[in-house]
Amino acid sequence: MNVSKDVAGNRRERRKEETRQRLIEAALSLMQEKPFEQISVEEITERADVAKGTFFNYFPTKEHLLMAYMQEMVEEVYEFLEQLHPESAESQWEVLRQVMRVIAEHDGRSLALTRSMFAACCHNDHLRQMVASMIEEATQHALMGFQKGQATGEFRQDVSARDLAHYAVRLYRICLMEWIMENDSTPLPELVEQTLEFFKPAFLNQEVRK
Amino acid sequence: MNVSKDVAGNRRERRKEETRQRLIEAALSLMQEKPFEQISVEEITERADVAKGTFFNYFPTKEHLLMAYMQEMVEEVYEFLEQLHPESAESQWEVLRQVMRVIAEHDGRSLALTRSMFAACCHNDHLRQMVASMIEEATQHALMGFQKGQATGEFRQDVSARDLAHYAVRLYRICLMEWIMENDSTPLPELVEQTLEFFKPAFLNQEVRK
Amino acid sequence: MNVSKDVAGNRRERRKEETRQRLIEAALSLMQEKPFEQISVEEITERADVAKGTFFNYFPTKEHLLMAYMQEMVEEVYEFLEQLHPESAESQWEVLRQVMRVIAEHDGRSLALTRSMFAACCHNDHLRQMVASMIEEATQHALMGFQKGQATGEFRQDVSARDLAHYAVRLYRICLMEWIMENDSTPLPELVEQTLEFFKPAFLNQEVRK
Amino acid sequence: MNVSKDVAGNRRERRKEETRQRLIEAALSLMQEKPFEQISVEEITERADVAKGTFFNYFPTKEHLLMAYMQEMVEEVYEFLEQLHPESAESQWEVLRQVMRVIAEHDGRSLALTRSMFAACCHNDHLRQMVASMIEEATQHALMGFQKGQATGEFRQDVSARDLAHYAVRLYRICLMEWIMENDSTPLPELVEQTLEFFKPAFLNQEVRK
């Protein structure tokens, strides 16, 4: 009986989690079409194929869905960063480039969604905070690479590794922004590639720098 | 009678223009408090001290006000750029820095407003187009400086002046974005200063670059 | 031109007042059918034959309608009391009886409405306050009668005229309550008549009784 | 096995009754905070620490809980009245006063709850019926006292004992109503005391008065 109860409980929980995901995905899919604020709860539930009221069993407020999604994204990013094992690489710059490319490929899949999230961040302190912590995490991670690179003389040494990491992350973000602001976009990964290439001199050691 | 009519017509036109400005300013002032979409026409007209219906005598749609304002901004920027006479300067990099500082001081006055405009751009193709043309204009302008700087050997020559200009403008925009995304912001001009300083090596000529 | 404007303004104002009254009356008519809380704004506007949104041009909240109505009632009662000229009467008790009868006839027209107002008062401090001030006003008015009656020896003198007035008003209210709580009601005026008759000894001077 | 079944059955029944009581008490406790209609089933079940669905195993409808509670109150009052043995008293008026005081002390404990019940009665025929039967019961009981009192000459004899009882009960109810309608209430027992004192002459035999 315990067992059957557990199993049943699990099924229920699974179903619950599934509905939650359905709601989030419905919202994401709609955000490809228009900004979050213009999406009604009803549209979301319709696309998720649940009743309108069900929405509020999962998210006390429409806004909470966005934050829940962002939370998932944050966790995903953390996991991704943890799985990286860049020690094996010969050039840290190369590592940076490759990591950024992977992220760019991920982010680059949906222009509309990224725009929606961006706009949402403009108006929402919580969301901004979450993004900030994601960025901090990424910066921390990059920091290690830059420290190694500074040690080997690959990177410039007249600024702190922290600053290098910081500006590297910014570089990625400018690409993201550039991308969502253009009407006829180059694919994000390319944009990143070009931008990195251009700004490389600001990171690498120049033999003759005094 | 012709004359008096003209005079009357002028007064009328002046008043009309004045009301228009009052509406725009009311909207801007409200955008310091909350995003554009959360501002109602009634709030705007109330602050502008006109009747609700009057709004639609000036802007066919709430959204048109935003575009009208952006149009004004564009024109303002154009005027500003035309008034610059940077030929007299000895270092083009210095010119760039000073121009950016002036712009940053201008933009830096209202965080909330800038956020609002940013978010609006995310959702509005027209607005984005306007911003794009502003940026293009700015890039054009910067181009001249970089051409001179390349000629004197001040700037790197392994990339086109166009690219230099392009990335310089991007650099400004990343600062803008960074600024609106932080919750506890450094003043925009400082941010610009620091960022420029960091990325300087990506623009300047390095004696020993092969 | 001034004149025509004024006339137009007046027409507008008249229409506005008319709509307001229509809304109030629609609400009252619905309150004969069910308690206020169970009436939706839509029902009210439908019966008043205006659009749903119009309601909120007149009352910021559904509740405000009730208070507006109560305000009107209060003013009506004040006016009524002012118009009374009971000085001419020979017996103050008779005056009291007649006044109560008039009021009872007025209140007695709608059982359901009175119930609704009563219930609303239970939950609403503002409403209660208004009722309280109405009652105070009525008490003040009754006070004068009782003072005269005490002077002529018609009323008992071992309690203050204030108390006499106070309890007289209470007596009316108990009838009102009794009336709304019965399922098969005697008409309110009769109820008042009987009740007054029964409690007369508590007001009149003893000596007079045989 | 029969036995164990019975025992188990008893336990089950005890638990069932207990849950029922918990639900009722939870509702009552909430009614101290806001009117019944504004209380959701979920709030009740939460406070009773059972699942939402459980509620409907005990009461087919939210409203039924109120009636169930009222039923309990009715029975309680019946029991209370039965336990009274007022024969021993010398003055029936004194008996009346003391009984009313006891009831007033009971009712006087929760203003908000009393208001809630009152309002509920306004809208609910069943509830009103129950109250009516409670009142009838009380009146019946009072009747005996008044008969005795009339026999001894304590009470006036120009009206029926039935009427005396009737108006005595009304007197209590007016106090109750007065109490819930005031914003700054005198304690109910005091109110009752004062009111009884004032209206005494309407009950007692005249000759007896000094």
Next chain:
DNA sequence: GATGAATGAGAGTTCATTCAT
């Protein structure tokens, strides 16, 4: 051109009730 009352679609949210587990 200015006014502001009227409009009505639509928003987010609540909640009594049902029912599969």
Next chain:
DNA sequence: CATGAATGAACTCTCATTCAT
């Protein structure tokens, strides 16, 4: 019998826009 996820009708309130004055 307990559970709590699902339901969907109903709610109050907002607001861009229209239009008669």
